[in-house]
Amino acid sequence: MTEIEYNANNRPDPQEIRGFLHYASWLTPDEQARILADLREIVARAPLFSPVLSSGKVMSVRMTSAGRFGWIADRNGYRYSPVHPSGTPWPEIPASIQKIWEAILPEARPPESCLINFYSENAKMGLHQDRDEADFSQPVLSISLGDDGRFRIGSSTRGGSTQSLWLRSGDVMVMGDEARLCYHGIDKIAAGTSPLMRNGGRVNITLRVVT
Template sequence: MASPDPAGIVLVPGLLHLPGYLDAAAQARLAAELATALRAAPPYTPRMPRTDQPFSVRMSNCGPLGWVSDRAGYRYQARHPVTDTPWPDIPPTARAAWDALSGYGAPPEACLVNLYEADARMGLHQDRDEDALDAPVLSLSLGATALFRYGGLRRSDPTRSVRLRAGDALVIGGPARLIHHGIDRLVPEAPDLLQGTAPGPVPDFLMPGERCNLTLRRVTRPPDA
């Protein structure tokens, strides 16, 4: 189950860290749901716009819309760019976390799945390809610990970092919705150094030392907005 206390830690206004939000059983349940989804939408390696350079992470999506990147640019689309099949449904455990934490009156439309090998990272960026910028972004972590870096609205703003461990949730919304953020690296940790809820078993689709991150977003503005 999820933590009964969603108060969390306010890193900056609008950026809420909830260590151990998913306990070991909830992590295992989410991992099983996600394994089924990844069989329907196999992970692939996206490429950067213009340069066509490959990302260091593999990606997939769940939900009505999926975020993709290739030489043509960043965008959301309803079908897998390799298999041309619709994305599978968002895992119920992830959807429940959105309902509990987002405070938004409409469901998520996209659940981006990032798979990090031990040396993968994600440079500083903004999540700004959505029309519904009044909706927060919700991040859920499985597997290895990552060093998450966050800054301000300008890329040149000072940055700080926090460790995201298995089961952690992160809400990026309000005045923090467009802050620059990224993943510096994965961090090996001994079990006795882990804080918060104990991590669940390593998901079947990850090797030890790898990480999975789910990012839930609302893409379009609800009709009554």
């Protein structure tokens, strides 16, 4: 299969929203389909799982990872781990995903973790900060595939006003600089808004530098 190459100069410019950079429709439908095929290969080797928080609550989002580290959660807390809950190492980050980071963030360190979250129609992710990484000067990049998800952005402290926007299939979002520690989450999935996945749902891919 022909390797994907991304030319950032021929892509939409981002819109800034509270310091987040939103690249709407950055990926073409063919590119989205190729990435989805690569994700299916990852899931075959590192199956999706439903994390259980220390409170005993089971997250509604199912997840897996690729790269040097994956994010896991259980009754001992949440953290990065070099292995899947099954004990096997995570698969490598596919070039189709890695090269998005390189095209948009050429000055950043290479990503060490590729977190893959699957949202069914009723799944959501509460407001949270990404602060389990060691170097907050490095950005976080997320890729949306499948059904629309309503993304909520807050500030660097809990509480206060928030702003929402719908993330659609092919969108890319960068969280860096003053937005790096802002609270954010997904509070609604609009089922049936994308034909990308036969059975519906939304996939969010998040690339991060961990160490």
